[in-house]
Amino acid sequence: MNKESKIYIAGHRGMVGAAIWRALTAKGYTNLLGKTSKELDLRDQTAVNQFFEAEKPEVVIDAAARVGGILANSEYPYQFLMENLQIQNNLIDTAHKSEVNKFIFLGSSCIYPKMAPQPLKEEYLLTDSLEPTNEWYAIAKIAGVKACEAIRKQFGKDYVSLMPTNLYGSHDNFDLKTSHVLPAMIRKFHEAKNSDNKPVELWGSGSPMREFLNVDDMADAVVFALENKLPEHLYNIGTGKDLTIKELAEAIQKVVGHKGEIIWDSFKPDGTPRKLMNVDKMKDAGWKASTDLEEGIQKTYQWFLNNQDKFKEVKI
Ligand SMILES: NC(=O)c1ccc[n+]([C@@H]2O[C@H](COP(=O)([O-])OP(=O)(O)OC[C@H]3O[C@@H](n4cnc5c(N)ncnc54)[C@H](OP(=O)(O)O)[C@@H]3O)[C@@H](O)[C@H]2O)c1
Known part of the structure; x- marks a missing residue:
């Protein structure tokens, strides 16, 4: 990949898109293109066409999506299905028609069936029913994976889908109403530490097992997919290691210094007992995650401390 190639990162202000932008800049890529949703609404096909005609990107990385937790998914099923389909269809189809030969599509582990064996392998896609709470989002993402697979199969272009596990890191969402478990715990332990180390109450038994990948590792995997032609169309991106929520809480408590x-x-409900990605395919292709969880939590906590003014103190 040429360092001057024009690379469009859709969703470059999001947690994942911003990490990809940082990683590419650090590697010396000089021709990156990004537009906010206000500047370019990716649901608008005409606007997307005009943008591609004017800018002629050579590579497209799709990190733009309408994302949210269980609550948002169940309240807005139509938007989660339709907006994600619109965003990715406009990007994939316009890229294909504009002779973009390299496209990286990002999805998530929710594309796999709810009861699929663990660790999740790529081959389990479409073998059983999805988790009903986020099937709207998952069906859109599966359509994106299939669109890229079809372009690859029919036209021989390098369109590839990367499915990350739970991500955390800089630019994470620390809003306790909508955040994922890891940033929510960082905030809760931090605020409890500053309130005379009062107890921290956490949901469930602490026994479910989860996998966490630092967003900078995710960005590194995207750079790897950009610089290498991966032989298949779909890859899981994770660490391949999980831990209990209790172990996670203890690791965060230690980093934050809550006593x-x-x-x-x-x-409170525990959710799925285990969710872990099988990452053998990506390892065989030559990539693996490098950030140790404790080091990643430290970096994320530092980012939280540096950006605290953005988060209002809340009562916990
Ligand atoms: N975070 C995770 O734990 C996680 C885990 C697995 C997979 N992923 C995947 O990674 C991708 C990015 O997730 P994220 O966590 O970075 O999300 P995020 O922080 O919410 O960022 C989403 C981005 O999408 C852009 N966007 C949304 N609607 C748009 C529209 N109509 N037009 C143009 N841009 C639009 C937003 O642009 P503006 O900021 O300009 O509005 C924003 O930059 C998603 O596909 C997600 O499935 C994330």
Whole structure:
């Protein structure tokens, strides 16, 4: 890949897109293109066409999506299905028609069936029913994976889909109403530490097992996919290692320096007992994650401290 190639990162202000932008800049790529959703609404096919005609990107990385948790998915199923289809269809189809030969599509582990065996392998796609709470989002993402596979198969272009596990890191969402478990714990432990180390109450029993990948590792995987022609159309991106939510809480408590008690509210639901990606295909292709979880939590906590003014203190 030429360092002057024009690379369009859709969603460059998001957590993942911003990490990809940082990684490419650090590697000396000088011709990066990004537009906010206000400047270019990717749901608008005409606007996307005009943008591609004017800018002629050579490579497209799709990190733009309408994302959200269970609550948002269940309240806005139509938007989660339709907006994601619109965003990715406009990007994939316009890229294909504009002779873009390299396209990296990002999805998530929710594309796999709810009851699929663990660790999740790429081959489990479409073998059983999805998790009903986010099937709207998952169906859109599966359509994106299939569109890239079809272009690859029919036209021989390098369109590839990368499916990350749970991500965390700089630019994470620390809003306790909508955040994922890892940034929510960082914030809760931090605020409890600053309130005389009062106890931190956490949901569930602490026994479910989860996998976490630092967003900078995710960006590194995207750079790898950009610089190498991967032989297949779909790859899981993760660490291949999981830990219990209790172990995660203890690791975060240690990094933050909270000295109080942790109270587990086991009346609250635990969710799926285990969710882990099989990352053998990406390893065989030559890439693996490099950030150790404790080091990643430290970096994320530092980012939180440096950006605290953006987050209002909340009562926990
Ligand atoms: N975060 C995770 O834990 C995680 C895990 C697995 C997979 N992923 C995947 O990674 C991708 C990015 O996720 P993220 O966490 O970075 O999300 P994010 O922080 O919410 O960023 C989403 C980006 O999409 C852009 N966007 C949304 N609607 C748009 C529209 N109509 N037109 C143009 N741009 C639009 C936003 O642009 P503006 O900022 O300009 O509005 C924003 O930059 C998604 O495909 C997601 O499935 C994320």
